[in-house]
Amino acid sequence: MNSIDSPASHDPDQRSDAPDWVQDYFASHLGERMHCELLPGLRSLTTAFTIEVGACGMHAVAIEGGCIERCERVDAPSGECHVTVATGDFASIVSGERTPQSLFVRRRLSIAGNPLRALSAAFAMEEFFRRFPYHAASSAVQASNPSGNSA
Numbered sequence: 703m704n705s706i707d708s709p710a711s712h713d714p715d716q717r718s719d720a721p722d723w724v725q726d727y728f729a730s731h732l733g734e735r736m737h738c739e740l741l742p743g744l745r746s747l748t749t750a751f752t753i754e755v756g757a758c759g760m761h762a763v764a765i766e767g768g769c770i771e772r773c774e775r776v777d778a779p780s781g782e783c784h785v786t787v788a789t790g791d792f793a794s795i796v797s798g799e800r801t802p803q804s805l806f807v808r809r810r811l812s813i814a815g816n817p818l819r820a821l822s823a824a825f826a827m828e829e830f831f832r833r834f835p836y837h838a839a840s841s842a843v844q845a846s847n848p849s850g851n852s853a
Contacts, residue, residue, distance in 0.1 A: 750781030756789035783815030
């Protein structure tokens with residue numbers, strides 16, 4: 703078991719509106735892709751994990767044969783591993799700006815359970831994050847403007 707001091711406790715992006723965009727990511731952005739192939743050629747990916755994003759709660763995700771089969775808020779860790787990440791770092795992952803591996807190496811993302819399995823799954827998901835980036839509309843995250851217009 704590999705565990706690092708929880709980065710969530712050092713999250714500079716904790717704001718009252720942060721849970722809204724995190725919940726939207728899991729419920730809508732991932733939720734609308736339930737039971738569908740995430741990416742061509744990703745059918746070999748089968749894993750289950752929980753991810754805790756700052757103070758925004760914990761979500762369980764199960765991927766079977768490259769398809770999301772479970773994505774829901776939970777109260778306790780389950781699956782092969784449990785990932786803990788700060789809200790702002792999670793935003794940089796799902797927007798495709800940073801990789802989970804780079805944050806793990808910098809001790810800004812922790813893994814309890816099977817870190818090799820978690821990092822393998824994260825590596826497989828990198829293309830998903832690049833192809834389907836999620837940019838939080840929240841002021842709690844400095845997300846890029848996908849339309850390219852200045853404010």
